[in-house]
Amino acid sequence: MSPRRRIPCLILCLLAAVTGCKKDAPAAPSKPGIGLVLGLGGRGDHSFNDSALRGLELWAGGVKYEKAGYQEATASERKDSLAPDVAARGGEMLPLGITPVVLQSRVAEDYEPNLQLLAEQRVSLAMGVGFMLENAVETVARRNPSLPFLLVDSPLLDAQGRVITLPNVRTVVFREEEGCFLAGALAGLVTKTGRVGMVGGMKIPLVQRYEAGFRAGVAATNPDATVLVNYTGSFTDFALGKQVGQDLLLKNTDVVFAAAGVDGLGAIQAVKEAREAGKAVSVIGVDSDPSHLAPEAVLSAVVKHVDLVVYEAIREQRQGRFQGGNVSLGLKEGGMGLAPVRLDFPGKAEALRTVDALRARIISGELKVPTQPDAARAAEAR
Structure with a gap:
């Protein structure tokens, strides 16, 4: 089969009204449908959502998305998409004989109807990516107990905030603080001004774990360095992220950690432009490796292997082995890590050895990473 052969597109961009979605819903696919509801950042965020899409479409579906629809992906395209640490484990991410069904939400109120639409389309597995889908996944999973669900980046919580389980839901969370510690350790070794910055999105416990790990990592390798942290309050405002990134650069930070979704892309752009203007600055991304966006400015990235989580869940479902429950992934499990450090800087080889030792x-x-910024700030003060 020619790799350029057109494959019908089953991507829908849905409005909030369920009735409108039903009217335009696709016919049942010939291959088992696997459904994915994206977070608000959507396709093209070069981060969390794109990682989930890579696991579903490119790896499990064997297809790539283009404006005219799906096209079959080649083996080399799938191979080239593997992060180095994933590729080192072996395996080819062979297509699993499924049809991707991807729903983009315009607003948070779309999450529940979109998930319900997946159930009505009789997908074999319904997936939601992002902590904001937690309530919607719980509601729809209770309504459809025979349908398995995957929720990435949040557990299910009761009204008191306690973790609960449902037999048909697997939740996967990451110990973000561990990967962010390595990013902070690297930043502490790279900085020449002794000032590093972080652009955070919403100031929520999830993102504060990023801050805690990053602060602790900087303190481990450069206890005299200053860490400046600014939160944008969103994950979808590129212009605001760029503005906050520029503000950090004006305060003489020379390494910026961009952990804010689409806002983080704005921060990366700010560093890219500063680098092009001749400033010795760099940026560390998050969730996926954004080096292709600014190859002269991106130092590394804290990579969450959402793609691998999605692919393995689909493979287990296809093999009849998918089970509910709560899963926590960190460095030990290979759930996250640092993207390759492509920029050169004095003492790079020794710096990388230090990071590997940590x-x-x-x-x-042996080393426990704090999950609360206050604990990390206390370590900085010592």
Whole structure:
């Protein structure tokens, strides 16, 4: 089969009204449908959502999305999409004989009807990516107990905020603080001004774990460095992220950690432009490796292997082995790590050895990374 052969597109961009969605819903696919509801950042965020799409479409579906529809992906395209640490584990991410069904939400109120639409389309597995889908996944999973669900980046919580389980729901969370510790350790070794910055999105516990790990990592390798943190309050405002990134650069930070979704892309753009203007600055991304956006400015990235989580869930469902429950992934499990450090800087080889040694201490349990910014700030003060 020619790799350029057109494959009908089953991507829908849905309005909030369920009735409108039903009217335009596609016919049942010939291959088992696997459904995915994206977070508000959507396709093209070069981060969390795109990672989930890579696992569903490119790896499990064997297709790539283009404006005219799906096209069959080649084996080399799938191979080239593997992060180095994933590729090192072996395996080819062979297509699993499924049809991707991807629903984009315009507003948060779309999450529940979109998930319900997947159930009505009789997908074999329904997936939601992002902590904001937690309530919607719980509601629709209770309504459709025979349909398995995957929720990435949040557990299910009761009204008191306690973690609960449902037999048909698998939740996957990441120990973000571990990967962010390595990013902070790298930033502490790279900075020349002694000032590093972080652009956060919403100031919620999830993102504060990023801050805690990053602060602790900087303190581990450069205890005299100053860490400046600004939150944008959103994940979807590119212009605001760029503005906050520019503000950090004006305060003489020379390494910026962009952990804010689409806002983070704005921060990356700010660093890219500063680099092009001759400033010795760099940026560390998050969730996916954004080096293709600014190859002269991106130092590394804290990579969450959402793509691998999605692919493995689909594979287990296809093999009849999918089970509900709560899963936590960190460095030890290979759920996250640092993207390759492509920029050169004085002492790079020694810096990378230091970061690798810290990674080994975290994996062994010798080094515990704080999950609260206050605990990290207390360590900075010592």
